[in-house]
Amino acid sequence: LVKEKKEESHDEIIGRLAAFFAHEIRNPLTSIIGFSQFLEQDQTVKTNPKISQYLSIIKDEALRMESLIQELLVLATTDFQKDHLSIINVKYMVEKTIAVFKMQPEYENVQFSTDLLDEIYITGNESRMKQLLVNLMNNAIEASEGECVIHTRLKKEDKDVWIFITDNGKGIPEDLIDHLFSPFFTTKEDGTGVGLPICKAIVETLNGELSIQNQQPKGTQVRIRLPLIKNAP
Numbered sequence: 001l002v003k004e005k006k007e008e009s010h011d012e013i014i015g016r017l018a019a020f021f022a023h024e025i026r027n028p029l030t031s032i033i034g035f036s037q038f039l040e041q042d043q044t045v046k047t048n049p050k051i052s053q054y055l056s057i058i059k060d061e062a063l064r065m066e067s068l069i070q071e072l073l074v075l076a077t078t079d080f081q082k083d084h085l086s087i088i089n090v091k092y093m094v095e096k097t098i099a100v101f102k103m104q105p106e107y108e109n110v111q112f113s114t115d116l117l118d119e120i121y122i123t124g125n126e127s128r129m130k131q132l133l134v135n136l137m138n139n140a141i142e143a144s145e146g147e148c149v150i151h152t153r154l155k156k157e158d159k160d161v162w163i164f165i166t167d168n169g170k171g172i173p174e175d176l177i178d179h180l181f182s183p184f185f186t187t188k189e190d191g192t193g194v195g196l197p198i199c200k201a202i203v204e205t206l207n208g209e210l211s212i213q214n215q216q217p218k219g220t221q222v223r224i225r226l227p228l229i230k231n232a233p
């Protein structure tokens with residue numbers, strides 16, 4: 001019996017190519033990072049400022065490539081479908097994500113405020129959901145001008161929950177709004193432009209929607225709709 005093979009779409013081929021190259025580049029990168037870390041500890045290197053400096057550039061650039069490739073892999077794998085799903089308490093997840101930010105001294109000036117609801121359950125993958133919130137809160141922090149306030153609100157509506165994440169940052173020029181979800185679109189010098197496309201894919205895999213708009217008088221609001229579980233525990 002010959003099993004009929006479904007023809008791959010253009011996107012699927014690009015995805016597979018990207019995943020292939022990302023894997024192939026990751027292995028040599030691991031060696032570059034490993035050996036530069038090893039060399040950094042070497043006595044002759046430590047006593048030579050020039051070599052130390054060059055080495056630290058090699059290491060930092062390789063680390064940056066590694067994180068880019070990590071994100072490219074996430075973007076390229078349409079494996080969201082294969083994620084293990086469980087029942088998620090949305091309030092608990094938001095609080096846990098904020099707690100992780102608060103643990104890090106570099107975010108001590110960020111003010112998190114919430115307006116959450118109990119007993120809101122969705123189906124999802126816990127680490128993907130955390131990745132979603134972390135990406136969005138990172139964007140909010142990176143957009144901040146002066147005092148950074150991030151407000152997260154939950155709202156129940158029929159069979160859905162809405163998650164609103166609002167910041168008081170610099171907002172988004174209107175002519176860029178349509179490009180935000182294109183892979184690799186970024187306005188930041190060291191941005192990767194994969195955060196929002198990944199967020200959108202995470203939410204859409206769960207049959208939800210994600211949109212982003214400017215907020216009056218200032219800042220940005222991300223709106224996420226996700227289906228509630230019918231018979232939550």
Ligand code: ADP
Nearest residue numbers: 139140143171186187191192193194195196220
């Ligand atoms: P990156 O953060 O690496 O630039 P993203 O996909 O996360 O990539 O975001 C794409 C772009 O969308 C950002 O470069 C920025 O211009 C814009 N953006 C996203 N979130 C916000 C926000 N909360 N406030 C202002 N601009 C934002």
Ligand code: MG
Nearest residue numbers: 135139195196
């Ligand atoms: Mg981002």
